[in-house]
Amino acid sequence: MAILERHREQVAIQGGDLPEILLPTNCPGCGIGLELEELRAHNYVCTHCGHHFRLGADVWVALIADSGSWNERWADVRSHDLLDWTVPKPYQETVERLLEDGLNEAVRTGTCTLDGKPIWLATFDFGFVGGTLSIVAGERLARGMEQAASSGTPYVLISASGGARMQEGVLALMQLAKVNAAVGRLHDAGVPYFSVLTDPTFGGTAASLALLGDINIAEPGASIGFTGPRVIKQATYADLPSGFQSAEFQLAHGQVDMVLPRTELRPLLAHLLEMHT
Amino acid sequence: MSVWEIVELARHPQRPYSLDYIRRIAPDFIELHGDRLSADDPALVAGIGTWHGRTTVFLGHQKGRSMKDRVARNWGMMHPEGYRKALRLAHHAAKFGFPIISLIDTPGAYPGAGAEERGIAAAIANAIMEWFRIPVPIVAAVIGEGGSGGALGMGVADRVIMLENSIYSVASPEAAASIVWRDNTRKVEAAEQLQLTSREILAMGVVEEVVPEPKGSASANYDAAAEALDEALHRHMRPLLELDASELRQHRYDRFRYIDSLVHAEPHFGPKID
Numbered sequence: 001m002a003i004l005e006r007h008r009e010q011v012a013i014q015g016g017d018l019p020e021i022l023l024p025t026n027c028p029g030c031g032i033g034l035e036l037e038e039l040r041a042h043n044y045v046c047t048h049c050g051h052h053f054r055l056g057a058d059v060w061v062a063l064i065a066d067s068g069s070w071n072e073r074w075a076d077v078r079s080h081d082l083l084d085w086t087v088p089k090p091y092q093e094t095v096e097r098l099l100e101d102g103l104n105e106a107v108r109t110g111t112c113t114l115d116g117k118p119i120w121l122a123t124f125d126f127g128f129v130g131g132t133l134s135i136v137a138g139e140r141l142a143r144g145m146e147q148a149a150s151s152g153t154p155y156v157l158i159s160a161s162g163g164a165r166m167q168e169g170v171l172a173l174m175q176l177a178k179v180n181a182a183v184g185r186l187h188d189a190g191v192p193y194f195s196v197l198t199d200p201t202f203g204g205t206a207a208s209l210a211l212l213g214d215i216n217i218a219e220p221g222a223s224i225g226f227t228g229p230r231v232i233k234q235a236t237y238a239d240l241p242s243g244f245q246s247a248e249f250q251l252a253h254g255q256v257d258m259v260l261p262r263t264e265l266r267p268l269l270a271h272l273l274e275m276h277t
Numbered sequence: 278m279s280v281w282e283i284v285e286l287a288r289h290p291q292r293p294y295s296l297d298y299i300r301r302i303a304p305d306f307i308e309l310h311g312d313r314l315s316a317d318d319p320a321l322v323a324g325i326g327t328w329h330g331r332t333t334v335f336l337g338h339q340k341g342r343s344m345k346d347r348v349a350r351n352w353g354m355m356h357p358e359g360y361r362k363a364l365r366l367a368h369h370a371a372k373f374g375f376p377i378i379s380l381i382d383t384p385g386a387y388p389g390a391g392a393e394e395r396g397i398a399a400a401i402a403n404a405i406m407e408w409f410r411i412p413v414p415i416v417a418a419v420i421g422e423g424g425s426g427g428a429l430g431m432g433v434a435d436r437v438i439m440l441e442n443s444i445y446s447v448a449s450p451e452a453a454a455s456i457v458w459r460d461n462t463r464k465v466e467a468a469e470q471l472q473l474t475s476r477e478i479l480a481m482g483v484v485e486e487v488v489p490e491p492k493g494s495a496s497a498n499y500d501a502a503a504e505a506l507d508e509a510l511h512r513h514m515r516p517l518l519e520l521d522a523s524e525l526r527q528h529r530y531d532r533f534r535y536i537d538s539l540v541h542a543e544p545h546f547g548p549k550i551d
Binding site for chain 1: 386388389390392393394395396397398399401402403405406409410425426429430432433445446447448452453455456457458461466467470471472473478481483529530533534536537
């Protein structure tokens with residue numbers, strides 16, 4: 001596509017700026033020895049087999065936002081151990097350790113530009129308690145969506161999540177309703193909402209905002225579903241076919257619009273923004 | 278009573294199920310079937326009945342008592358078709374201005390391959406979003422198990438109440454144990470950690486009221502349990518009937534938008550937004 005050619009230079013610039021991630025010595029997809037610089041220049045997609053490495057929120061922001069445009073919002077909202085969760089590990093300790101590691105909750109959100117166009121961006125971080133939907137995550141998502149709805153700014157979501165966070169109990173479940181109410185506002189306001197599903201997207205996150213995009217885009221090989229395969233096997237004793245709940249499976253079952261390599265994501269989003277605004 | 282004893286009461290095979298309540302509080306109830314797309318989900322009963330002089334749409338998870346019925350009702354675990362049937366009936370209610378009663382009693386949505394193939398995640402997601410657009414009053418009651426997204430998919434309402442010995446949880450104790458401990462035999466500890474009893478859920482501000490059950494629990498006296506549920510449902514429904522559609526929708530939005538405001542997470546949680 002000509003439009004993709006036009007944006008290619010931008011991709012390379014973004015790729016070069018990506019933060020470093022921890023990598024195994026060999027690709028889990030094909031076993032080839034990995035070179036950090038080469039992978040980084042290819043948005044952490046294996047140049048040999050196309051394996052897509054999981055990325056934290058900081059890398060996704062660098063990948064999507066134009067350099068220097070990121071304005072993070074509500075980064076100071078903090079989780080509380082409201083259920084006094086102590087076993088097997090105290091929840092408060094888990095959260096504090098992750099904060100010390102430099103992660104800031106399972107969802108980060110803010111405004112930026114993508115190819116010069118203003119957007120709201122929210123990205124899950126699987127490294128923070130499995131990217132689970134918590135009160136803080138739900139609050140950041142809902143606030144951003146409300147502001148995007150009232151300002152008419154397109155909303156881009158990157159998901160990677162195990163679902164609702166057990167340690168916040170029923171209030172974590174309520175985040176599905178809180179966030180979906182806000183998704184409804186985005187749609188009612190006629191604001192474009194593009195949802196990018198990465199590995200893995202499950203449970204309450206799949207059953208709320210991740211599959212409600214105007215356009216749903218999945219990364220190749222990502223696992224996407226409601227109930228995880230381990231629980232399905234436990235509950236039904238079923239043999240699951242290979243590729244069950246893969247991005248390609250969800251494409252075949254009508255749940256996503258396309259399976260798109262990460263290296264083509266940014267130009268596609270830029271083009272979609274152009275077409276919808 | 279221990280937390281696990283309450284979980285067992287909520288799941289008791291002699292506990293009244295949705296149809297036991299609906300047939301008592303709306304004796305002329307007519308069951309309606311099908312999602313108009315591909316199937317009818319027997320795990321969700323849906324239909325219309327006259328309730329306090331007004332045609333009302335009733336929805337409810339339905340479990341079976343005999344093994345044959347349990348299989349037929351799929352243990353009250355809905356497939357995607359069930360959520361689509363519920364929305365179809367919600368649009369029926371919207372068309373004619375009927376209020377909606379939703380009775381919740383499910384371990385969760387069905388964790389099987391067929392449900393996944395037919396888009397259970399998107400079906401629940403879409404149901405949760407659509408409930409916010411329905412322009413008629415909705416009152417939901419957890420009558421037994423309120424398990425996970427499968428329950429919330431039927432639980433977006435203007436008021437939500439719980440029977441005394443019912444539970445409401447982010448995941449069933451077994452699923453939570455499997456997720457947190459990778460061992461579903463730790464279900465008792467998980468149940469204690471989750472704070473899933475009606476009193477705890479009320480204290481968190483997630484439901485408006487806990488309805489006391491008759492002596493010996495709802496299982497001991499269906500008529501008295503139905504009478505108590507009916508009284509509470511009606512008391513919550515009455516003021517909603519006075520509101521117009523935009524007020525209803527705004528209140529429903531705010532109810533869930535600020536449902537965690539009792540938590541007071543810092544800083545600036547709650548309705549005030551910069």
